[in-house]
Amino acid sequence: xxxxxxxxxxxxxxxxxxxxxxxxxxxxxxxxxxxxxxxxxxxxxxxxxxxxxxxxxxxxxxxxxxxxxxxxxxxxxxxxxxxxxxxxxxxxxxxxxxxxxxxxxxxxxxxxxxxxxxxxxxxxxxxxxxxxxxxxxxxxxxxxxxxxxxxxxxxxxxxxxxxxxxxxxxxxxxxxxxxxxxxxxxxxxxxxxxxxxxxxxxxxxxxxxxxxxxxxxxxxxxxxxxxxxxxxxxxxxxxxxxxxxxxxxxxxxxxxxxxxxxxxxxxxxxxxxxxxxxxxxxxxxxxxxxxxxxxxxxxxxxxxxxxxxxxxxxxxxxxxxxxxxxxxxxxxxxxxxxxxxxx
Numbered sequence: 001x002x003x004x005x006x007x008x009x010x011x012x013x014x015x016x017x018x019x020x021x022x023x024x025x026x027x028x029x030x031x032x033x034x035x036x037x038x039x040x041x042x043x044x045x046x047x048x049x050x051x052x053x054x055x056x057x058x059x060x061x062x063x064x065x066x067x068x069x070x071x072x073x074x075x076x077x078x079x080x081x082x083x084x085x086x087x088x089x090x091x092x093x094x095x096x097x098x099x100x101x102x103x104x105x106x107x108x109x110x111x112x113x114x115x116x117x118x119x120x121x122x123x124x125x126x127x128x129x130x131x132x133x134x135x136x137x138x139x140x141x142x143x144x145x146x147x148x149x150x151x152x153x154x155x156x157x158x159x160x161x162x163x164x165x166x167x168x169x170x171x172x173x174x175x176x177x178x179x180x181x182x183x184x185x186x187x188x189x190x191x192x193x194x195x196x197x198x199x200x201x202x203x204x205x206x207x208x209x210x211x212x213x214x215x216x217x218x219x220x221x222x223x224x225x226x227x228x229x230x231x232x233x234x235x236x237x238x239x240x241x242x243x244x245x246x247x248x249x250x251x252x253x254x255x256x257x258x259x260x261x262x263x264x265x266x267x268x269x270x271x272x273x274x275x276x277x278x279x280x281x282x283x284x285x286x287x288x289x290x291x292x293x294x295x296x297x298x299x300x301x302x303x304x305x306x307x308x309x310x311x312x313x314x315x316x317x318x319x320x321x322x323x324x325x326x327x328x329x330x331x332x333x334x335x336x337x338x339x340x341x342x343x
Contacts, residue, residue: 188249
């Protein structure tokens, strides 16, 4: 016989409604009681009937994650893959599923965001996008669906920055300043920034932090724009290696670009960090596959994911999903230096 809520309630000495709330992480149930009920359910191999739960609660138990359209530019997905996995973990721990969509349909150009909201396929949205079309904003407001913006402090709408969305992000200006300062503190006096050709707000902030720190320190600094996918970056670096090695320290906008530089230096017999010091940004696993191990700036994606999902869940559980200015938040979590062997 299948295990029911009543079976769990009898063992736990609580009501069926308490079991249901506990398994949904409802804050009305104490943490201790929730954990005790979850353990009983796990021991009995109990699993919710998702369809029945959706019918009874009028909820989809799904959160949509909207990504910017990059098409075939896989280069942009390394860090985002890690961030999305962290979001998936946080949602799964709260019994929610995750649905990933690009911002627009590849063939028709129609808005995936509007479609998900209109068809009531998601209870909330996590946006990882640089621009929010006005028609999407109106759909969100009309349907009264809670949203959070992740990885950026604002989005563009009709060319203007919209900053009144609840946002969870890291400080890219501070992070790139940390990178430049670390190179300077390790005796670099002629710096280079390999900047991402993609001039997203995050990448522009990384330029700004680098420029601010080098100007403040009075050291010579140049910026060269470089493709951010590994193959494109490697080819570009190989073609411009003579210019690059005129510098003694290089800050790369991403770890992918930094690893391409490490490979090019190894192939040409350029010693890192002896002749050239290299620092990346993102702290993805790829940086630990190269020799020397890549020094980098760690983005606090785990904390960003946890705090963004917690905020969204609080909005969903409270039943107050209206966009009130007083409830909006801007949470900036500082990055940190991860010192390895390339500087």
